[in-house]
Amino acid sequence: xxxxxxxxxxxxxxxxxxxxxxxxxxxxxxxxxxxxxxxxxxxxxxxxxxxxxxxxxxxxxxxxxxxxxxxxxxxxxxxxxxxxxxxxxxxxxxxxxxxx
Amino acid sequence: xxxxxxxxxxxxxxxxxxxxxxxxxxxxxxxxxxxxxxxxxxxxxxxxxxxxxxxxxxxxxxxxxxxxxxxxxxxxxxxxxxxxxxxxxxxxxxxxxxxxxxxxxxxxxxxxxxxxxxxxxxxxxxxxxxxxxxxxxxxxxxxxxxxxxxxxxxxxxxxxxxxxxxxxxxxxxxxxxxxxxxxxxxxxxxxxxxxxxxxxxxxxxxxxxxxxxxxxxxxxxxxxxxx
Numbered sequence: 001x002x003x004x005x006x007x008x009x010x011x012x013x014x015x016x017x018x019x020x021x022x023x024x025x026x027x028x029x030x031x032x033x034x035x036x037x038x039x040x041x042x043x044x045x046x047x048x049x050x051x052x053x054x055x056x057x058x059x060x061x062x063x064x065x066x067x068x069x070x071x072x073x074x075x076x077x078x079x080x081x082x083x084x085x086x087x088x089x090x091x092x093x094x095x096x097x098x099x100x
Numbered sequence: 101x102x103x104x105x106x107x108x109x110x111x112x113x114x115x116x117x118x119x120x121x122x123x124x125x126x127x128x129x130x131x132x133x134x135x136x137x138x139x140x141x142x143x144x145x146x147x148x149x150x151x152x153x154x155x156x157x158x159x160x161x162x163x164x165x166x167x168x169x170x171x172x173x174x175x176x177x178x179x180x181x182x183x184x185x186x187x188x189x190x191x192x193x194x195x196x197x198x199x200x201x202x203x204x205x206x207x208x209x210x211x212x213x214x215x216x217x218x219x220x221x222x223x224x225x226x227x228x229x230x231x232x233x234x235x236x237x238x239x240x241x242x243x244x245x246x247x248x249x250x251x252x253x254x255x256x257x258x259x260x261x262x263x264x265x266x267x268x269x270x271x272x273x274x275x276x277x278x279x280x281x282x283x284x285x286x287x288x289x290x291x292x293x294x295x296x297x298x299x300x301x302x303x304x305x306x307x308x309x310x311x312x313x314x315x316x317x318x319x320x321x322x323x324x325x326x327x
Binding site: 001002003004005006007008009010012013014016017018019020021022024025026032034035036037039040041042043044045046047048049050051052053054055057058059060064065068069071072073075076077081082083085086087088089090091092093094095097 | 108111112115116119131134135136137140143144147148149150153154157158161167170171174175178179180181182183184185186187188189190192196199200202203204206208211212215216255256257258259260261262263264265266267268269270271272274275279280281283284285286287288289290291292295296297298299300303304307308310311312314315
Protein backbone atom coordinates (compact mmCIF):
# COMPACT_ATOMS: atom_id res chain seq x y z
CA UNK A 1 0.00 0.00 0.00
CA UNK A 2 1.43 3.37 -1.00
CA UNK A 3 0.49 6.95 -0.14
CA UNK A 4 0.22 7.54 -3.88
CA UNK A 5 -2.69 5.12 -4.07
CA UNK A 6 -4.37 6.57 -0.96
CA UNK A 7 -4.13 10.16 -2.18
CA UNK A 8 -4.84 9.34 -5.84
CA UNK A 9 -7.99 7.50 -4.86
CA UNK A 10 -9.00 10.30 -2.47
CA UNK A 11 -8.59 12.87 -5.22
CA UNK A 12 -10.43 10.76 -7.81
CA UNK A 13 -13.32 9.82 -5.54
CA UNK A 14 -13.83 13.41 -4.36
CA UNK A 15 -13.64 14.69 -7.95
CA UNK A 16 -16.60 12.52 -8.94
CA UNK A 17 -18.60 13.78 -5.95
CA UNK A 18 -17.77 17.43 -6.67
CA UNK A 19 -18.46 17.00 -10.38
CA UNK A 20 -22.01 15.87 -9.59
CA UNK A 21 -22.85 17.96 -6.55
CA UNK A 22 -21.13 21.23 -7.41
CA UNK A 23 -20.02 21.48 -11.06
CA UNK A 24 -23.02 19.93 -12.85
CA UNK A 25 -25.40 20.38 -9.92
CA UNK A 26 -25.34 24.17 -10.04
CA UNK A 27 -25.93 24.31 -13.75
CA UNK A 28 -29.32 24.54 -15.37
CA UNK A 29 -29.96 21.33 -17.24
CA UNK A 30 -32.33 20.72 -20.16
CA UNK A 31 -35.81 19.96 -18.72
CA UNK A 32 -35.82 16.46 -20.21
CA UNK A 33 -32.61 15.65 -18.29
CA UNK A 34 -34.08 17.11 -15.10
CA UNK A 35 -37.05 14.76 -15.43
CA UNK A 36 -34.64 11.86 -15.89
CA UNK A 37 -32.81 12.91 -12.72
CA UNK A 38 -35.90 12.47 -10.56
CA UNK A 39 -35.90 8.78 -11.54
CA UNK A 40 -32.19 8.18 -10.89
CA UNK A 41 -32.68 7.16 -7.23
CA UNK A 42 -35.32 4.57 -8.16
CA UNK A 43 -33.07 2.98 -10.80
CA UNK A 44 -29.88 3.09 -8.73
CA UNK A 45 -31.33 2.00 -5.39
CA UNK A 46 -33.01 -0.95 -7.15
CA UNK A 47 -29.71 -1.81 -8.84
CA UNK A 48 -27.84 -1.64 -5.51
CA UNK A 49 -30.40 -3.96 -3.92
CA UNK A 50 -30.06 -6.42 -6.82
CA UNK A 51 -26.26 -6.34 -6.61
CA UNK A 52 -26.07 -6.66 -2.82
CA UNK A 53 -28.60 -9.52 -2.85
CA UNK A 54 -27.43 -11.59 -5.81
CA UNK A 55 -23.86 -10.70 -6.70
CA UNK A 56 -20.46 -11.44 -5.22
CA UNK A 57 -17.99 -9.62 -7.43
CA UNK A 58 -18.84 -10.63 -10.98
CA UNK A 59 -20.56 -13.84 -9.89
CA UNK A 60 -24.32 -14.19 -9.45
CA UNK A 61 -24.97 -16.25 -6.33
CA UNK A 62 -28.23 -17.31 -4.72
CA UNK A 63 -27.79 -17.68 -0.97
CA UNK A 64 -29.35 -16.70 2.37
CA UNK A 65 -29.20 -13.02 1.45
CA UNK A 66 -32.05 -13.54 -1.01
CA UNK A 67 -34.34 -14.88 1.74
CA UNK A 68 -33.35 -12.03 4.06
CA UNK A 69 -34.00 -9.33 1.48
CA UNK A 70 -37.28 -11.05 0.46
CA UNK A 71 -38.36 -10.83 4.11
CA UNK A 72 -37.38 -7.15 4.03
CA UNK A 73 -39.59 -6.65 0.98
CA UNK A 74 -42.56 -8.10 2.88
CA UNK A 75 -41.74 -5.88 5.86
CA UNK A 76 -41.53 -2.77 3.66
CA UNK A 77 -44.79 -3.75 1.97
CA UNK A 78 -46.41 -4.01 5.44
CA UNK A 79 -45.17 -0.43 5.96
CA UNK A 80 -42.99 -1.29 8.93
CA UNK A 81 -40.42 1.37 9.93
CA UNK A 82 -37.09 1.30 8.07
CA UNK A 83 -35.24 0.27 11.21
CA UNK A 84 -37.50 -2.79 11.61
CA UNK A 85 -37.05 -3.68 7.94
CA UNK A 86 -33.26 -3.62 8.44
CA UNK A 87 -33.40 -5.84 11.52
CA UNK A 88 -35.74 -8.36 9.84
CA UNK A 89 -33.52 -8.62 6.73
CA UNK A 90 -30.37 -9.16 8.78
CA UNK A 91 -31.96 -11.56 11.27
CA UNK A 92 -33.55 -13.82 8.67
CA UNK A 93 -30.22 -14.03 6.80
CA UNK A 94 -28.22 -14.72 9.96
CA UNK A 95 -30.63 -17.37 11.28
CA UNK A 96 -30.71 -19.24 7.94
CA UNK A 97 -26.90 -19.22 7.86
CA UNK A 98 -26.81 -20.73 11.36
CA UNK A 99 -29.23 -23.49 10.39
CA UNK A 100 -27.31 -24.46 7.27
CA UNK B 101 -38.75 19.03 20.29
CA UNK B 102 -38.35 16.89 17.23
CA UNK B 103 -41.38 15.72 15.31
CA UNK B 104 -41.81 11.93 15.05
CA UNK B 105 -40.71 11.80 11.41
CA UNK B 106 -37.45 13.63 12.09
CA UNK B 107 -36.84 11.33 15.03
CA UNK B 108 -37.42 8.27 12.80
CA UNK B 109 -34.92 9.67 10.28
CA UNK B 110 -32.32 10.15 13.02
CA UNK B 111 -32.83 6.66 14.49
CA UNK B 112 -32.52 5.07 11.07
CA UNK B 113 -29.40 7.04 10.22
CA UNK B 114 -27.68 5.88 13.41
CA UNK B 115 -28.70 2.24 12.83
CA UNK B 116 -27.45 2.38 9.27
CA UNK B 117 -24.22 4.04 10.39
CA UNK B 118 -23.64 1.28 12.93
CA UNK B 119 -24.19 -1.50 10.35
CA UNK B 120 -21.77 0.19 7.95
CA UNK B 121 -19.30 0.69 10.82
CA UNK B 122 -19.02 -3.07 11.34
CA UNK B 123 -17.84 -3.33 7.74
CA UNK B 124 -15.37 -0.53 8.43
CA UNK B 125 -13.73 -2.68 11.13
CA UNK B 126 -13.31 -5.37 8.49
CA UNK B 127 -11.88 -2.76 6.13
CA UNK B 128 -9.35 -1.64 8.73
CA UNK B 129 -8.24 -5.23 9.26
CA UNK B 130 -7.99 -5.98 5.51
CA UNK B 131 -6.10 -2.76 4.78
CA UNK B 132 -3.46 -3.48 7.42
CA UNK B 133 -3.24 -7.10 6.26
CA UNK B 134 -2.61 -5.80 2.73
CA UNK B 135 0.36 -3.79 3.99
CA UNK B 136 -1.19 -0.44 4.86
CA UNK B 137 -0.12 1.40 7.98
CA UNK B 138 -2.80 2.43 10.48
CA UNK B 139 -2.36 6.01 9.23
CA UNK B 140 -2.92 4.96 5.62
CA UNK B 141 -6.03 2.95 6.46
CA UNK B 142 -7.49 5.87 8.43
CA UNK B 143 -6.51 8.44 5.79
CA UNK B 144 -8.29 6.34 3.19
CA UNK B 145 -11.53 6.26 5.19
CA UNK B 146 -11.34 9.96 6.02
CA UNK B 147 -10.50 11.14 2.51
CA UNK B 148 -11.92 8.55 0.12
CA UNK B 149 -15.06 7.71 2.14
CA UNK B 150 -16.43 5.32 -0.47
CA UNK B 151 -16.66 1.83 1.01
CA UNK B 152 -16.84 -0.18 -2.19
CA UNK B 153 -13.83 1.63 -3.68
CA UNK B 154 -11.75 1.17 -0.55
CA UNK B 155 -12.47 -2.55 -0.28
CA UNK B 156 -11.72 -3.00 -3.97
CA UNK B 157 -8.39 -1.14 -3.84
CA UNK B 158 -7.25 -3.15 -0.81
CA UNK B 159 -8.30 -6.44 -2.41
CA UNK B 160 -6.29 -5.70 -5.58
CA UNK B 161 -3.17 -4.78 -3.57
CA UNK B 162 -3.58 -7.83 -1.32
CA UNK B 163 -3.80 -9.99 -4.45
CA UNK B 164 -0.50 -8.60 -5.70
CA UNK B 165 -2.04 -6.25 -8.27
CA UNK B 166 -0.45 -2.98 -9.38
CA UNK B 167 -1.30 0.44 -7.97
CA UNK B 168 -2.72 1.43 -11.38
CA UNK B 169 -5.15 -1.47 -11.51
CA UNK B 170 -6.15 -0.89 -7.88
CA UNK B 171 -6.83 2.75 -8.70
CA UNK B 172 -8.73 1.99 -11.91
CA UNK B 173 -11.07 -0.54 -10.33
CA UNK B 174 -11.69 1.65 -7.30
CA UNK B 175 -12.46 4.75 -9.35
CA UNK B 176 -14.98 2.81 -11.43
CA UNK B 177 -16.81 2.10 -8.16
CA UNK B 178 -16.57 5.74 -7.08
CA UNK B 179 -18.08 7.08 -10.31
CA UNK B 180 -21.69 6.54 -9.25
CA UNK B 181 -21.28 9.15 -6.52
CA UNK B 182 -21.09 11.71 -9.32
CA UNK B 183 -24.57 10.68 -10.42
CA UNK B 184 -25.79 10.72 -6.81
CA UNK B 185 -24.26 14.17 -6.30
CA UNK B 186 -26.10 15.53 -9.32
CA UNK B 187 -29.36 14.06 -8.01
CA UNK B 188 -28.82 15.40 -4.48
CA UNK B 189 -27.76 18.87 -5.65
CA UNK B 190 -31.42 19.58 -6.46
CA UNK B 191 -32.45 19.07 -2.84
CA UNK B 192 -29.46 20.74 -1.21
CA UNK B 193 -29.38 24.42 -1.96
CA UNK B 194 -26.56 26.20 -0.20
CA UNK B 195 -23.30 28.03 -0.39
CA UNK B 196 -20.26 26.63 -2.14
CA UNK B 197 -18.57 25.58 1.13
CA UNK B 198 -21.71 23.74 2.22
CA UNK B 199 -21.85 21.97 -1.12
CA UNK B 200 -18.18 21.02 -0.98
CA UNK B 201 -18.78 19.38 2.42
CA UNK B 202 -22.01 17.77 1.20
CA UNK B 203 -20.07 16.36 -1.76
CA UNK B 204 -17.81 14.34 0.55
CA UNK B 205 -20.88 12.87 2.30
CA UNK B 206 -22.52 11.88 -1.00
CA UNK B 207 -22.65 8.09 -0.88
CA UNK B 208 -25.19 5.31 -1.48
CA UNK B 209 -26.68 5.47 2.02
CA UNK B 210 -27.09 9.25 2.36
CA UNK B 211 -28.60 9.59 -1.13
CA UNK B 212 -30.98 6.66 -0.69
CA UNK B 213 -32.14 7.91 2.73
CA UNK B 214 -32.64 11.48 1.49
CA UNK B 215 -34.49 10.67 -1.72
CA UNK B 216 -36.93 8.38 0.11
CA UNK B 217 -38.30 11.37 2.09
CA UNK B 218 -41.14 13.36 0.60
CA UNK B 219 -40.70 16.65 2.49
CA UNK B 220 -37.80 18.96 1.52
CA UNK B 221 -36.73 19.54 5.16
CA UNK B 222 -36.73 15.78 5.84
CA UNK B 223 -34.71 15.21 2.68
CA UNK B 224 -32.04 17.61 3.92
CA UNK B 225 -32.11 16.19 7.44
CA UNK B 226 -31.87 12.61 6.11
CA UNK B 227 -28.92 13.47 3.88
CA UNK B 228 -26.89 15.21 6.58
CA UNK B 229 -27.82 12.83 9.41
CA UNK B 230 -27.05 9.70 7.39
CA UNK B 231 -23.93 11.19 5.82
CA UNK B 232 -22.49 12.29 9.17
CA UNK B 233 -23.53 9.11 11.00
CA UNK B 234 -21.97 6.84 8.38
CA UNK B 235 -18.86 9.06 8.25
CA UNK B 236 -18.34 8.85 12.01
CA UNK B 237 -18.98 5.08 12.25
CA UNK B 238 -16.96 4.37 9.11
CA UNK B 239 -13.88 6.15 10.42
CA UNK B 240 -14.24 4.87 13.97
CA UNK B 241 -14.62 1.31 12.64
CA UNK B 242 -11.57 1.66 10.40
CA UNK B 243 -9.43 2.84 13.33
CA UNK B 244 -10.63 -0.02 15.55
CA UNK B 245 -10.01 -2.60 12.81
CA UNK B 246 -6.56 -1.24 11.95
CA UNK B 247 -5.50 -1.27 15.61
CA UNK B 248 -7.17 -4.52 16.69
CA UNK B 249 -6.13 -6.51 13.64
CA UNK B 250 -9.15 -8.80 13.86
CA UNK B 251 -12.83 -8.29 13.23
CA UNK B 252 -16.07 -10.13 13.65
CA UNK B 253 -17.37 -11.46 10.35
CA UNK B 254 -20.30 -9.17 9.40
CA UNK B 255 -22.00 -12.09 7.63
CA UNK B 256 -22.42 -13.91 10.97
CA UNK B 257 -25.02 -11.31 11.93
CA UNK B 258 -26.49 -11.04 8.46
CA UNK B 259 -25.16 -7.49 8.17
CA UNK B 260 -24.42 -8.03 4.48
CA UNK B 261 -28.20 -8.30 4.08
CA UNK B 262 -28.88 -5.36 6.41
CA UNK B 263 -27.79 -2.77 3.86
CA UNK B 264 -29.86 -4.04 0.89
CA UNK B 265 -32.78 -4.44 3.32
CA UNK B 266 -32.45 -0.78 4.26
CA UNK B 267 -32.38 0.10 0.57
CA UNK B 268 -35.60 -1.91 0.07
CA UNK B 269 -37.37 0.31 2.60
CA UNK B 270 -35.89 3.40 0.93
CA UNK B 271 -36.91 2.25 -2.54
CA UNK B 272 -40.55 1.89 -1.48
CA UNK B 273 -41.59 5.55 -1.82
CA UNK B 274 -40.10 5.62 -5.33
CA UNK B 275 -42.44 2.85 -6.41
CA UNK B 276 -45.57 4.96 -6.02
CA UNK B 277 -45.43 6.18 -9.63
CA UNK B 278 -45.49 4.11 -12.80
CA UNK B 279 -42.26 5.73 -13.96
CA UNK B 280 -40.60 5.00 -10.64
CA UNK B 281 -41.60 1.34 -10.86
CA UNK B 282 -40.35 1.17 -14.45
CA UNK B 283 -37.01 2.78 -13.60
CA UNK B 284 -36.54 0.47 -10.60
CA UNK B 285 -37.39 -2.74 -12.47
CA UNK B 286 -35.23 -1.81 -15.42
CA UNK B 287 -32.35 -0.61 -13.24
CA UNK B 288 -32.25 -3.87 -11.27
CA UNK B 289 -32.58 -5.97 -14.45
CA UNK B 290 -29.77 -4.09 -16.25
CA UNK B 291 -27.49 -4.42 -13.23
CA UNK B 292 -27.99 -8.18 -12.89
CA UNK B 293 -27.83 -8.83 -16.64
CA UNK B 294 -24.49 -7.04 -17.01
CA UNK B 295 -22.84 -8.16 -13.74
CA UNK B 296 -21.17 -11.32 -15.15
CA UNK B 297 -19.74 -9.45 -18.15
CA UNK B 298 -18.65 -6.02 -16.93
CA UNK B 299 -15.98 -4.98 -14.43
CA UNK B 300 -17.35 -4.47 -10.90
CA UNK B 301 -18.81 -0.97 -10.57
CA UNK B 302 -19.93 -0.55 -14.18
CA UNK B 303 -23.26 -2.44 -13.88
CA UNK B 304 -24.55 0.21 -11.46
CA UNK B 305 -23.70 2.94 -13.97
CA UNK B 306 -25.38 0.97 -16.76
CA UNK B 307 -28.46 0.72 -14.52
CA UNK B 308 -28.64 4.53 -14.44
CA UNK B 309 -29.44 4.52 -18.16
CA UNK B 310 -32.79 2.94 -17.22
CA UNK B 311 -34.09 6.45 -16.56
CA UNK B 312 -33.89 7.36 -20.23
CA UNK B 313 -36.34 4.58 -21.04
CA UNK B 314 -38.58 5.28 -18.07
CA UNK B 315 -38.48 9.05 -18.47
CA UNK B 316 -41.81 10.68 -17.68
CA UNK B 317 -43.61 12.58 -20.40
CA UNK B 318 -43.57 16.37 -20.00
CA UNK B 319 -46.11 17.54 -17.45
CA UNK B 320 -49.29 18.83 -19.04
CA UNK B 321 -48.67 22.41 -17.91
CA UNK B 322 -45.30 22.46 -19.67
CA UNK B 323 -46.75 21.52 -23.01
CA UNK B 324 -48.15 24.03 -25.44
CA UNK B 325 -51.90 23.68 -25.30
CA UNK B 326 -53.35 22.66 -28.65
CA UNK B 327 -55.87 25.07 -30.06
